[in-house]
Amino acid sequence: MNVKRRVAVVGAGITLFRRRLKETGKELSYLAANAALESAGMTMDDIDCVVMGTAPDAFDGIHMKADNLLDGAGATRKPYSRVYVGGGTGVFSPIGGWWHVASGLFDTCLVVAEEKMSPCIPHPQTAFRTIWDPIITRPLNPNLVWIFALEMNRYMKTYNIPKEHIAMVAVKNKGNALDHPSAQLAAKITVEDVLNSETMVWPVQRLDISPPSDGAAALVLTSEDVARKFTDAPVWIDGVGWSLDSAYWTNRDLCFPQYVAEAAKMAYKMAKITDPPKEVDFAEPYDPFTYKELHHMEGLLLAKKGEAPQLTADGVTQRDGDLPICPSGGLLGVGNPIAAAGLMKCCEMFWQLRNEAGKRQVSGAETGVAQAWGDLMQVGTVTVFRR
Amino acid sequence: MSEKVKDLRGTRLSAADLESKDTITFRGRPNAKYAWSAGIAYTKYLEELKNGRIVGRRCRQCDRVLVPPRMFCEQCFRATDEWVYIKGTGKINTYSISYLDADANRIKTPILVAVVDLDGASPGIGILHKLGNVDIEKIHVGMPVQAVWKPANERKGSVTDILYFEPIKEK
Numbered sequence: 001m002n003v004k005r006r007v008a009v010v011g012a013g014i015t016l017f018r019r020r021l022k023e024t025g026k027e028l029s030y031l032a033a034n035a036a037l038e039s040a041g042m043t044m045d046d047i048d049c050v051v052m053g054t055a056p057d058a059f060d061g062i063h064m065k066a067d068n069l070l071d072g073a074g075a076t077r078k079p080y081s082r083v084y085v086g087g088g089t090g091v092f093s094p095i096g097g098w099w100h101v102a103s104g105l106f107d108t109c110l111v112v113a114e115e116k117m118s119p120c121i122p123h124p125q126t127a128f129r130t131i132w133d134p135i136i137t138r139p140l141n142p143n144l145v146w147i148f149a150l151e152m153n154r155y156m157k158t159y160n161i162p163k164e165h166i167a168m169v170a171v172k173n174k175g176n177a178l179d180h181p182s183a184q185l186a187a188k189i190t191v192e193d194v195l196n197s198e199t200m201v202w203p204v205q206r207l208d209i210s211p212p213s214d215g216a217a218a219l220v221l222t223s224e225d226v227a228r229k230f231t232d233a234p235v236w237i238d239g240v241g242w243s244l245d246s247a248y249w250t251n252r253d254l255c256f257p258q259y260v261a262e263a264a265k266m267a268y269k270m271a272k273i274t275d276p277p278k279e280v281d282f283a284e285p286y287d288p289f290t291y292k293e294l295h296h297m298e299g300l301l302l303a304k305k306g307e308a309p310q311l312t313a314d315g316v317t318q319r320d321g322d323l324p325i326c327p328s329g330g331l332l333g334v335g336n337p338i339a340a341a342g343l344m345k346c347c348e349m350f351w352q353l354r355n356e357a358g359k360r361q362v363s364g365a366e367t368g369v370a371q372a373w374g375d376l377m378q379v380g381t382v383t384v385f386r387r
Numbered sequence: 388m389s390e391k392v393k394d395l396r397g398t399r400l401s402a403a404d405l406e407s408k409d410t411i412t413f414r415g416r417p418n419a420k421y422a423w424s425a426g427i428a429y430t431k432y433l434e435e436l437k438n439g440r441i442v443g444r445r446c447r448q449c450d451r452v453l454v455p456p457r458m459f460c461e462q463c464f465r466a467t468d469e470w471v472y473i474k475g476t477g478k479i480n481t482y483s484i485s486y487l488d489a490d491a492n493r494i495k496t497p498i499l500v501a502v503v504d505l506d507g508a509s510p511g512i513g514i515l516h517k518l519g520n521v522d523i524e525k526i527h528v529g530m531p532v533q534a535v536w537k538p539a540n541e542r543k544g545s546v547t548d549i550l551y552f553e554p555i556k557e558k
């Protein structure tokens with residue numbers, strides 16, 4: 001790997017996450033972008049190029065929506081591109097920004113992620129009907145939650161995981177989100193609340209799932225030289241990785257996300273991390289479902305196969321534990337405006353590593369890992385941030 | 388969110404706001420329709436389903452039998468070599484019990500969903516389908532199951548020509 005330049009994060013911004021927001025996608029993009037620029041002490045004049053991360057067009061109901069969002073992202077008459085890997089988009093968007101700057105092509109890049117799921121009525125789930133192969137899968141009338149339930153059950157059965165341990169992820173993340181001002185579903189709940197919540201698609205229950213949401217987030221990336229001009233406390237993107245597995249998902253091992261491991265290995269190699277559980281201080285793995293946080297801890301090589309649930313039960317992943325996981329509150333607590341939720345995790349790393357996270361602060365945080373996941377359970381996107 | 392930032396931006400909209408007929412919302416519905424070609428591999432797959440048979444493709448390089456069939460092997464990245472008929476039996480790789488329909492509406496009678504690893508295909512090669520004629524309490528990973536087909540005159544060349552998979556009775 002030949003990385004020409006180190007890339008810094010110098011600003012981060014986020015909007016409120018809610019089931020419905022009044023602002024258009026364009027307006028939300030503007031709010032997040034503007035907040036990130038303000039936090040960097042920059043204006044749009046300082047920005048060389050823009051990367052937009054936004055996930056399925058079908059939720060907004062605007063085909064090729066990145067073009068529609070362009071003005072709100074400040075990209076008018078600038079080099080602009082959209083990156084897209086389904087649910088993995090949020091963490092992929094700063095990777096897209098990274099290669100613009102690391103290559104030496106640009107000194108500054110504004111990364112914006114937007115999602116509005118509320119326009120799709122009565123429920124955004126209907127838009128997911130068009131994700132499936134039209135010939136061999138759609139005739140079965142699948143609901144997207146099916147595949148997660150199938151994966152979760154396979155994971156539980158293979159390692160004999162008690163549902164109680166998985167439920168603890170919801171308790172932790174919704175609790176962590178109480179300290180996140182943007183949060184949509186922050187709550188103090190118990191394991192019993194999760195286990196007694198409505199069964200949606202067994203073993204997935206109501207409180208195992210993150211909500212549909214509207215929201216936006218943004219980061220400002222710069223070269224090292226530019227970063228030094230604007231801040232004494234840059235955060236560095238020291239590793240990036242991404243990998244996609246076969247779309248023939250019924251032909252894959254549903255028990256271990258190999259594609260996440262491939263992405264993580266790439267990012268760790270770049271960041272010169274050889275012992276992830278020791279060298280990573282906290283992580284923001286993608287948690288649209290409770291079990292996914294555990295699955296992804298294993299994919300990120302932060303836990304051995306099948307052992308993430310026990311670490312959770314032992315309190316290791318609490319904000320004050322040895323390996324805090326989702327100190328932000330994650331998608332389960334803060335909300336899941338898909339691409340914006342992934343970028344929210346990178347914003348959280350920025351704030352944690354700058355010691356600005358307030359009540360959410362993880363003490364001694366020097367190295368963080370964020371990860372997102374999506375498409376037909378086949379994509380892993382990973383970033384390593386350091387202060 | 389940074390503790391340095393005091394104003395959080397965004398305006399919550401209630402479900403009632405969204406339902407109201409004033410200037411807050413605009414409604415529309417795309418009227419796009421599609422007719423997909425099933426392609427080379429799936430056309431044969433669907434034809435054979437109509438005949439009451441499951442067919443896969445063999446890749447001689449990795450020696451895998453692939454279902455659903457494809458004309459290329461995504462691992463070896465070369466053309467697959469031959470059609471292989473697969474038995475309509477297999478084992479449950481994983482299953483779930485769905486109380487949601489395709490639009491996320493609640494349903495009383497659950498849909499039983501499974502990935503079935505087919506006998507005669509390579510290990511770990513499964514298909515998505517439904518389970519039927521089974522006691523929910525008895526479904527388990529590894530359970531032997533068999534395809535239950537629609538009557539020949541009702542088959543139309545679709546994955547739904549298999550009604551569901553049912554447990555194979557222990558002898």
Ligand SMILES: [Zn+2]
Binds near residue numbers: 462
């Ligand atoms: Zn092959």
